[in-house]
Amino acid sequence: SAIAQLKAFVSDTKTLSASFNQLVSSKNKHEEASGTLEISRPGKFRWSYNKPYEQLIVGDGKTLWIYDKDLAQVTRKNLDGALGSSPAALLAGNNAIERDYVLKEAGKQGDVEWLSASPKKADNTFNAIRMGFSNKMLVEMELTDSFGNNTRIRFSAQQKNPALAASHFSFTAPKGVDVVSGD
Amino acid sequence: CATETVFRPAGTVSPAAQDRPFTVSGRISINMDGKGSVGQFDWAHQPQADLLSVNSPLGSTVAQLRRDATGVTLLADGKSWQAANVEDLTHDVLGWTLPLGNLVWWIRGLPAPDAPYQFASDGSLDQQGWTIRFVSDADAPGLYPKRVEMQRDKLTLRLLPQNWR
Numbered sequence: 001s002a003i004a005q006l007k008a009f010v011s012d013t014k015t016l017s018a019s020f021n022q023l024v025s026s027k028n029k030h031e032e033a034s035g036t037l038e039i040s041r042p043g044k045f046r047w048s049y050n051k052p053y054e055q056l057i058v059g060d061g062k063t064l065w066i067y068d069k070d071l072a073q074v075t076r077k078n079l080d081g082a083l084g085s086s087p088a089a090l091l092a093g094n095n096a097i098e099r100d101y102v103l104k105e106a107g108k109q110g111d112v113e114w115l116s117a118s119p120k121k122a123d124n125t126f127n128a129i130r131m132g133f134s135n136k137m138l139v140e141m142e143l144t145d146s147f148g149n150n151t152r153i154r155f156s157a158q159q160k161n162p163a164l165a166a167s168h169f170s171f172t173a174p175k176g177v178d179v180v181s182g183d
Numbered sequence: 184c185a186t187e188t189v190f191r192p193a194g195t196v197s198p199a200a201q202d203r204p205f206t207v208s209g210r211i212s213i214n215m216d217g218k219g220s221v222g223q224f225d226w227a228h229q230p231q232a233d234l235l236s237v238n239s240p241l242g243s244t245v246a247q248l249r250r251d252a253t254g255v256t257l258l259a260d261g262k263s264w265q266a267a268n269v270e271d272l273t274h275d276v277l278g279w280t281l282p283l284g285n286l287v288w289w290i291r292g293l294p295a296p297d298a299p300y301q302f303a304s305d306g307s308l309d310q311q312g313w314t315i316r317f318v319s320d321a322d323a324p325g326l327y328p329k330r331v332e333m334q335r336d337k338l339t340l341r342l343l344p345q346n347w348r
Contacts, residue, residue, distance in 0.1 A: 022241070026242075049240065053210070055240055068212060068221045070343055071211075071212040071341050072341075073212040073219075073221055073341070087241070145243040145244060146261075147247060149238070151241050151242040151243065178212075178339075180213075180214045180218060180220070181217060182218070182220045183218075
């Protein structure tokens with residue numbers, strides 16, 4: 001079952017690295033972006049967009065940092081309001097998914113088993129989240145919001161427990177960049 | 184990165200400048216006295232109506248502004264607010280003023296036609312209390328600026344209009 005695979009995925013991967021491809025679609029929008037993801041449980045992650053522009057989202061365990069290179073601005077927020085910026089905040093928790101979401105089996109497509117996760121607390125970011133697993137590894141996520149935006153994220157080149165130094169998840173703003181509070 | 188220069192609009196702005204529809208998406212950063220955020224935006228503009236969505240990196244809409252003949256509505260955090268114009272609504276609800284009426288021109292590198300303005304020696308524009316810098320790539324100048332930086336008192340807005348339709 002997808003829920004059993006989720007539990008195995010969380011317990012098997014103390015750290016994880018992967019590439020991702022993101023497709024956001026709505027009535028008149030069709031936007032692709034891609035990048036890389038690294039996670040170190042609990043609470044540490046780097047979600048880095050490389051195409052079509054560079055944007056780095058880092059969770060250092062306490063604070064969420066969003067650095068947009070072209071706009072030369074870093075936004076810092078406390079980590080718990082972070083899901084809107086990156087699913088990594090959800091993935092990097094030890095039990096954040098089971099703690100904050102009601103999980104239900106959502107069927108099988110090909111060799112991917114799906115679960116749906118609906119927030120226990122009213123969350124104005126996403127009203128429906130689905131996660132797809134295949135041999136105990138997260139392969140896809142789908143998030144929809146109340147404005148009709150659908151975000152599909154496909155993961156690839158997943159690596160379980162790569163060696164990632166803790167310092168890899170600390171963030172210091174580059175010189176000359178504005179640091180702004182997002183809370 | 185690419186060397187940047189001041190963007191200079193091709194034609195001059197005549198008072199009877201035509202306000203015509205456009206759709207543009209890109210990224211925006213807001214810095215109001217040290218507080219703010221970065222987001223992606225989609226903006227469909229017509230002379231009598233605007234639909235502006237500001238989205239998270241993941242594509243979820245964080246805030247949406249709708250202007251039409253009846254007034255302006257802001258949807259955010261599962262709530263909705265109404266006001267007569269965008270400037271008052273954003274100031275009252277978000278704590279910073281979005282000069283959407285002027286942005287219709289500024290985002291294209293032009294001064295708003297219906298208000299006095301002045302270009303400073305460094306190419307920046309002063310209009311209605313705002314200082315606006317238009318930046319373009321030296322080696323790839325386009326029809327519109329690559330980046331528009333707007334500053335007034337403690338508020339700095341930066342826009343990167345990327346896809347025009």
